Amino acid sequence: MDSGEAMTAGTVWGIGVGPGDPELITLKALRLLRAVPVIAYPAPEQGDSFARGVAAPHLPGGQTEIAIRMAIGDGQFPKDEVYDAAAERIAAHADAGRDVAVLCEGDPLFYGSFIYLYMRLAGRCAVTVVPGVSSLTACAAAAGMPLVTRNDVLSVLPGPMPEAELRACLATGEAAAIVKVGRHFAKVRRVLGQEGRLNEAHYVERATLGAERVMKLTEAGGDSAPYFSMILVPRRGGPKP
Amino acid sequence: MDSGEAMTAGTVWGIGVGPGDPELITLKALRLLRAVPVIAYPAPEQGDSFARGVAAPHLPGGQTEIAIRMAIGDGQFPKDEVYDAAAERIAAHADAGRDVAVLCEGDPLFYGSFIYLYMRLAGRCAVTVVPGVSSLTACAAAAGMPLVTRNDVLSVLPGPMPEAELRACLATGEAAAIVKVGRHFAKVRRVLGQEGRLNEAHYVERATLGAERVMKLTEAGGDSAPYFSMILVPRRGGPKP
Numbered sequence: 319m320d321s322g323e324a325m326t327a328g329t330v331w332g333i334g335v336g337p338g339d340p341e342l343i344t345l346k347a348l349r350l351l352r353a354v355p356v357i358a359y360p361a362p363e364q365g366d367s368f369a370r371g372v373a374a375p376h377l378p379g380g381q382t383e384i385a386i387r388m389a390i391g392d393g394q395f396p397k398d399e400v401y402d403a404a405a406e407r408i409a410a411h412a413d414a415g416r417d418v419a420v421l422c423e424g425d426p427l428f429y430g431s432f433i434y435l436y437m438r439l440a441g442r443c444a445v446t447v448v449p450g451v452s453s454l455t456a457c458a459a460a461a462g463m464p465l466v467t468r469n470d471v472l473s474v475l476p477g478p479m480p481e482a483e484l485r486a487c488l489a490t491g492e493a494a495a496i497v498k499v500g501r502h503f504a505k506v507r508r509v510l511g512q513e514g515r516l517n518e519a520h521y522v523e524r525a526t527l528g529a530e531r532v533m534k535l536t537e538a539g540g541d542s543a544p545y546f547s548m549i550l551v552p553r554r555g556g557p558k559p
Numbered sequence: 560m561d562s563g564e565a566m567t568a569g570t571v572w573g574i575g576v577g578p579g580d581p582e583l584i585t586l587k588a589l590r591l592l593r594a595v596p597v598i599a600y601p602a603p604e605q606g607d608s609f610a611r612g613v614a615a616p617h618l619p620g621g622q623t624e625i626a627i628r629m630a631i632g633d634g635q636f637p638k639d640e641v642y643d644a645a646a647e648r649i650a651a652h653a654d655a656g657r658d659v660a661v662l663c664e665g666d667p668l669f670y671g672s673f674i675y676l677y678m679r680l681a682g683r684c685a686v687t688v689v690p691g692v693s694s695l696t697a698c699a700a701a702a703g704m705p706l707v708t709r710n711d712v713l714s715v716l717p718g719p720m721p722e723a724e725l726r727a728c729l730a731t732g733e734a735a736a737i738v739k740v741g742r743h744f745a746k747v748r749r750v751l752g753q754e755g756r757l758n759e760a761h762y763v764e765r766a767t768l769g770a771e772r773v774m775k776l777t778e779a780g781g782d783s784a785p786y787f788s789m790i791l792v793p794r795r796g797g798p799k800p
Contacts, residue, residue, distance in 0.1 A: 340586075341586045342586070343585060344577065344582065344583045345585075427699040427704070428695075429709075433705040447700035448583075449583065449692045449696040449697045451575075451690050451691060451692055452693065454669075455666040455669055455690040455691070458666075458690070459666075459688035462677075462688065464674040466670055467670060467674045468636060468670075470670075471717070473715075474714075487712070498710070526690075
């Protein structure tokens with residue numbers, strides 16, 4: 319760059335690409351991910367990135383790509399060093415005047431690994447978050463189950479919670495979405511049974527994808543579930559009429 | 560129609576148009592709302608429909624429109640008759656073979672009035688829900704505030720809740736989003752103060768619209784807030800690092 323020119327730093331965009339169906343991306347996300355010179359995305363240590371897969375039909379090609387490889391899944395949380403290094407690479411592009419789109423499954427700030435990049439980058443670069451369709455509302459749509467209405471409370475509860483805490487949250491009778499079910503499936507089912515809430519619960523796996531499965535929880539077998547699964551529990555007595 | 564032909568009934572689409580910015584609509588919602596011959600939307604008793612306003616830049620023109628006029632706002636819930644009549648009109652179009660898109664602010668199943676149409680129509684017509692970006696994640700993006708990470712719990716709490724219940728929910732220290740603040744603003748602020756959670760809370764008004772306002776709750780004055788406002792309260796101690 320000509321040393322006489324002032325350089326404008328790039329923006330880091332945290333972009334929710336939605337729950338899986340490439341058509342559930344927003345127009346804003348689409349515009350930005352087509353326009354930026356650099357994209358970044360979380361990816362497993364080996365194999366393909368889910369977020370990149372959702373965005374893939376929309377990518378123009380020719381972009382610089384940063385795969386942020388990390389241990390993903392049940393009870394595994396990436397090391398600080400992974401985020402430190404990714405934040406450095408992303409910030410270097412922004413410092414050099416290049417916008418970076420970080421592709422995020424669902425919504426960036428709802429259980430998104432983007433949060434850890436955001437905490438590292440927000441004081442250093444311009445960072446803007448573009449909200450996306452979350453797995454929460456995608457699963458509700460797939461199950462045809464109203465989440466909350468009027469003055470209902472909704473609790474989002476991770477499957478790995480200690481059993482007693484999970485039971486206490488479900489004892490209130492309010493609507494709940496249990497996320498990150500995975501290997502906690504048997505525990506979650508047991509607690510729902512104890513609280514008399516098994517029969518109304520629905521199980522949703524891989525919502526909006528071709529492999530989507532939706533059923534009453536009582537019909538879902540096995541003691542574990544995929545990482546991309548959720549159990550929706552309606553308010554005791556159903557939505558207020 | 561020729562009496563020798565079997566008629567295919569139309570589908571009712573519950574379409575989330577997102578939180579307000581017309582660019583936060585999904586590609587799927589856009590495709591459907593351009594394709595259907597009939598659109599329906601909630602509207603106040605007098606004046607313009609918010610959901611229709613969000614969709615307006617995308618509408619092709621020439622569609623039959625059904626404005627479902629209802630009392631909207633703080634503590635006001637529409638009468639059964641309003642939904643009964645709207646469901647009849649919508650079902651009549653579907654019965655006659657015409658698809659109907661019901662436009663919904665945010666997401667159809669997250670505090671959406673669509674839920675009441677859904678409960679009336681689901682047994683009678685083919686009804687499919689297209690999830691949208693909810694106010695929850697739109698407000699988090701506007702405030703730049705992570706909602707939940709790892710195994711955090713998130714509670715969505717309506718402002719009209721009784722004060723003691725609201726306090727009990729906030730006493731856990733988990734992340735919370737307080738919706739439908741409206742005329743309950745003073746009560747909510749008081750409870751947050753009592754629970755020592757005032758300083759970290761953020762106030763978001765009309766997220767993603769031109770009139771968007773975002774500030775620390777301690778800087779938001781007055782005893783009431785607009786219907787489209789939310790208070791986000793991070794987990795005590797912040798997101799797990």
